[in-house]
Amino acid sequence: MYYLTSAxxxxxxxxxxxxxxxxxxxxxxxxxxxxxxxxRIIRGELKVGDKLPSTRELAMQYQxxxxxxxxxxxxxxxxxxxxxxxxxxxxxxxxxxxxxxxxETMAEKLIEDCINGLKQLNYSENEVIALFQKKIGE
Amino acid sequence: xxxxxxxxxxxGSKLAVHNLxxxxxxxxxxxxxxxxGSGKTTLxxxxxxxxxxxxxxxxxxxxxxxxxxxxxxxxMPTDSFFYKYMSIKDxxxxxxxxxxxxxxxxxxxxxxxxxxxxxxxxxxxSTGLGAKLKLCVTLARKAKLYMLDEPLNGIDIIAREQVMNxxxxxxxxxxSFIISSHLVDELETVIDEAIFIKNxxxxxxxxxxxxxxxxxxxxxxxxxxxxxxxxxx
Numbered sequence: 001m002y003y004l005t006s007a008x009x010x011x012x013x014x015x016x017x018x019x020x021x022x023x024x025x026x027x028x029x030x031x032x033x034x035x036x037x038x039x040r041i042i043r044g045e046l047k048v049g050d051k052l053p054s055t056r057e058l059a060m061q062y063q064x065x066x067x068x069x070x071x072x073x074x075x076x077x078x079x080x081x082x083x084x085x086x087x088x089x090x091x092x093x094x095x096x097x098x099x100x101x102x103x104e105t106m107a108e109k110l111i112e113d114c115i116n117g118l119k120q121l122n123y124s125e126n127e128v129i130a131l132f133q134k135k136i137g138e
Numbered sequence: 139x140x141x142x143x144x145x146x147x148x149x150g151s152k153l154a155v156h157n158l159x160x161x162x163x164x165x166x167x168x169x170x171x172x173x174x175g176s177g178k179t180t181l182x183x184x185x186x187x188x189x190x191x192x193x194x195x196x197x198x199x200x201x202x203x204x205x206x207x208x209x210x211x212x213x214m215p216t217d218s219f220f221y222k223y224m225s226i227k228d229x230x231x232x233x234x235x236x237x238x239x240x241x242x243x244x245x246x247x248x249x250x251x252x253x254x255x256x257x258x259x260x261x262x263x264s265t266g267l268g269a270k271l272k273l274c275v276t277l278a279r280k281a282k283l284y285m286l287d288e289p290l291n292g293i294d295i296i297a298r299e300q301v302m303n304x305x306x307x308x309x310x311x312x313x314s315f316i317i318s319s320h321l322v323d324e325l326e327t328v329i330d331e332a333i334f335i336k337n338x339x340x341x342x343x344x345x346x347x348x349x350x351x352x353x354x355x356x357x358x359x360x361x362x363x364x365x366x367x368x369x370x371x
Binding site: 028066068 | 351
């Protein structure tokens with residue numbers, strides 16, 4: 001049932017845009033903040049080349065431990081999603097292909113979770129397709 | 139920063155803390171989790187130098203607990219410790235006399251955040267406001283290690299966020315926090331490590347993110363499992 005809760009968390013995020021993120025405490029917090037930052041970049045709320053908040057500000061914004069906040073920037077940097085200008089702060093990559101890739105990865109993950117969930121309900125592949133077509137047609 | 143080794147504390151024949159070994163590192167935030175009577179407060183009191191271990195050692199910066207450690211460790215007990223005649227302003231002065239690292243400006247700033255007026259009498263405060271005052275006076279010290287025993291006790295659900303944010307803001311690379319609470323949910327996103335104590339025995343001490351990743355579960359659920367004796371950790 002995990003895909004369901006994960007989808008729910010995402011809905012809540014969208015509903016509460018600009019407000020605090022509702023965390024799913026059964027998953028590492030840093031991963032969820034990373035997902036949220038990526039989501040906001042993909043949606044265009046954060047733009048390529050933008051300066052990200054300081055570690056401290058990030059901690060306050062998400063109400064997370066400061067060490068978790070610095071870990072988030074470290075991971076994002078390792079992935080190439082952001083970079084640090086010494087003395088100036090952390091910035092979002094200017095490489096748009098990275099953002100497109102992230103968007104595709106996220107879409108794939110959503111579809112996969114959804115299909116896996118439907119398979120658990122014993123839906124066949126054809127039924128899944130039919131279900132999708134019906135939903136989209138609505 | 140702080141090393142507890144084979145700590146044992148007996149009250150008469152009752153073992154409050156049993157053979158507990160623990161390391162507290164600089165710049166980290168620890169949740170001290172355990173049910174009532176599990177030994178959390180006893181452990182904090184020993185670190186604060188308010189009670190002596192029956193056996194075992196505590197070293198703070200390689201020195202035994204004493205005058206030097208007390209200067210750098212700020213302990214907020216669960217019980218109220220203000221004289222009845224004191225106003226909130228007096229409480230600040232009283233603290234200033236006791237602790238060199240007490241910062242009056244910081245105290246004022248914290249009081250303002252918590253919406254506490256300096257003129258109020260400490261004895262007239264409700265449970266929630268009393269708890270906020272305790273926190274203000276503790277965080278106004280520029281300590282290296284803060285030990286907060288149940289900082290959310292008596293704080294209503296609306297004010298919890300305000301209190302947690304204030305604690306969060308006080309954190310930096312140079313200080314450490316040990317926070318005990320039975321409201322595990324409120325601490326989830328704030329801590330680096332979770333320390334679980336059961337009947338005075340250390341059951342588990344690990345990174346919160348690692349625990350979530352390994353067990354696909356919240357610290358709060360893991361806490362329940364440990365206390366109900368379900369599963370191996």
